[in-house]
Amino acid sequence: MKTNQPDLIFYGAAGTVTGSKTLLSFDGKKVLIDCGLFQGLKHLREENWQDLPVPAHEIDEIILTHAHLDHSGYLPRLVKQGFNGAIHATDPTVALTQIILEDSGKIQEEEAAEANKRGYSKHKKALPLYTIEDAKKVKPLFVAHKNSEVVFITPHFKFQFHHSGHILGGAIVEIFAGDKTLVFSGDIGQQKPLLLYPPKRMHNADLVVLESTYGDRLHPEENPKDILKDVVNHTHQKGGILFVPTFAVERAQEILYLLTQLKVAGEIPNLNIFLDSPMAVEATKVFFDFPEWHTLSKEAIQLIQDEVYLITSYEQSQELVASTSPKIVLAGSGMVTGGRILHYFERHLDNPKNTVLLAGFQAMGTRGRSLAEHAHEIKFFGEWYRVRAEVKQMNSLSAHSDQNDLLDWLSGFKTRPGKVLLNHGEPNASHQLKLKLRDQLKLDAEAALPRVHYTI
Ligand SMILES: [Zn+2]
Structure with a gap:
């Protein structure tokens, strides 16, 4: 019927x-x-x-x-x-x-x-x-x-x-x-x-x-670019690494866009930027494949392609995890529920020189939420890890x-x-x-x- x-x-x-x-x-x-x-x-x-x-x-x-x-x-x-x-x-x-x-x-x-x-x-x-x-x-x-x-x-x-x-x-x-x-x-x-x-x-x-x-x-009235600038500069002054646990689709590309714009304008130091997440790397390529669906200019895309190291292999990731030189690392997952960010945290979360920037909503029960609520330790890989790195939050990129x-x-x-x-x-x-x-x-x-x- x-x-x-x-x-x-x-x-x-x-x-x-x-x-x-x-x-x-x-x-x-x-x-x-x-x-x-x-x-x-x-x-x-x-x-x-x-x-x-x-x-x-x-x-x-x-x-x-x-x-x-x-x-x-x-x-x-x-x-x-x-x-x-x-x-x-x-x-x-x-x-x-x-x-x-x-x-x-x-x-x-x-x-x-x-x-x-x-x-x-x-x-x-x-x-x-x-x-x-x-x-x-x-x-x-x-x-x-x-x-x-x-x-x-x-x-x-x-x-x-x-x-x-x-x-x-x-x-x-x-x-x-x-x-x-x-x-x-x-x-x-x-x-x-x-x-x-x-x-x-x-x-x-x-x-x-x-x-x-x-x-x-209502979303907070804050400028994400200014927040990012301050966090990068502050972490650089400490001589540490900035870690951004990131969602693969949209948030990763937004942050890469802001970072590369700040870098080319000389508003942040000339630090290496790494995107260490196979899924986010693939999603970023989809962005490049469909220019009619977003407002990124050709120049902005070129800048991301020139300035960001896209990491997919496990070996490259492990090398990066072992390094202590100042840099900016974006890695999944966005709420620290899994993914490569945990390997970085295993090694670097206990160092106050480093900063973790939470750049999105952190659901209840996730490690990201615990960090946002200033937990002094979080558990993963079956162990508890001290949180000595600074934790910052940015909520305006919803x-x-x-x-x-x-x-x-x-x-x-x-x-x-x-x-x-x-x-x-x-x-x-x-x-x-x-x-x-x-x-x-x-x-x-x-x-x-x-x-x-x-x-x-
Ligand atoms: Zn949705």
Whole structure:
């Protein structure tokens, strides 16, 4: 039976910030918007082991807003369950998602192996949620699209991707279902992203599904370039090394851009800059491959290529870990949950000459959070390590809109949207944003509930 009204159901990112999956049924088709992994708390992560309530083979197509794991990380599971339709995404999202999924498969395999070795899983053998091989099986299903290209699902059901300002390739999705227009914000960036085009201003919609990650917060008013300059100069005066634990996509490129600009302007000393993270190196190359998707000039790219040592091999990394000469090192992971940064910390975290700059959000329970809260020691590789290096934080490079940005974006609609459903937010963030949207913009706004049908 063909549905003649768009019908929505949220299977994730409703009341939480991970596991984004929204099923849209219209004109006889079932389309899943994002296919994300649940992350963080254990009861959420356990949901990743469940099959979706809708059989995978009944889903016709997937529309992916961007590459982050909380939007793409369930794809290998869905393919394993029998999904074999098209996965629509922008050109850079296709490239980045493959990198991210294979890395995720590798981590899942390593964690399962570690659990079996240490006997965490007492009763049965621990299994990876998916493997690198599973992640590779997603690749043939991708269909890459340009910005604003019109993509038809049926003659009456079509969509377009527009710049979201969140990460490279990230998109707002505008869907035309018969005479209804639906806008999915995806994750939406600040009004003036450092390296990306700002979120596209939309003009009308019967329904807006809006993310609310920072629905209750404002970003600090600070200039990341000034902070970086001060931290580099201060560390240089001490004669130490600056370590920046970094996220592979977007944050690594933002910091490399700022550092190389400061260096060429003579505002920081002539220090060597290293990016030691195979995933971040690959993501940086994707940036270079898609110049139409970001605002970096040719000169700025050339400067990064000339000034930054891209480290991928383990041997090179080990050599760098052993060296004590002043330098700047960016290494994964961004919240110090794993990755090569731990090898540097094993060797250098107890030296007060060195500085650690935390350049992004640090989730509860991560080592990055402990450092941000001035822990005097942190545990990794089965040992406790003293923290004598200085720890600094920089919070202004967020990839998400804050409350003011979200209000501003919504107020740009020429006609008031018929309804706004808030997803991708903790309950308090969605609640506070809902109140603001109702009071200030007189919008019919509510927090999306999981597994409830919304007919538009
Ligand atoms: Zn995201």
